[in-house]
Amino acid sequence: MSLSPSSPSPTPPVSPAAAPTAGHSERLGLPWWLWLAGVAAAVLLAAELWMGYSGVRAWLPFAVLPPATVLGLAWLGRVRVAVLDGELRVDDARLPVRFVADAIPLDAAGRREVLGVGADPLAFVVQRPWISGAVQVVLDDPADPTPFWVVSSRRPVELAEAILAARDAG
Structure with missing residues (x-):
């Protein structure tokens, strides 16, 4: 049996197991302004701890506080639904x-x-x-x-x- 080009082609039946399931996915991340405010607060706190000193006290707050803040903000926004x-x-x-x-x-x-x-x-x-x-x-x-x-x-x-x-x- 041949099908003519104008006749519709038969479609195979779709089993319920093969049917696509409804899906939804989102990440409950932080808005950009919260990232900006958090990093700005960390840099401000590091500058207050620095207060013009030299040596380790000059660079340690800047090396610890901003990265720790970024990690904390990333942890807050990790939840997926x-x-x-x-x-x-x-x-x-x-x-x-x-x-x-x-x-x-x-x-x-x-x-x-x-x-x-x-x-x-x-x-x-x-x-x-x-x-x-x-x-x-x-x-x-x-x-x-x-x-x-x-x-x-x-x-x-x-x-x-x-x-x-x-x-x-x-």
């Missing part, structure tokens, strides 16, 4: 999406309400103050005392959609 292979991954924590009941994107006011005075002390929270958005992931796991996760995100709507899409795909 991803929805991959049926899991919500937040730094080293893993949550299988089959235990997700709902994912709610939060703006700054919503995040403040969830993490404010009436916050649940059993909640798992990864919050970065320089990121205004977050996602509240409500759990449905009777064996886990954690009621929900709150995770900072620059794109909370996309993260919530990716979590729910991965849950529904599984």
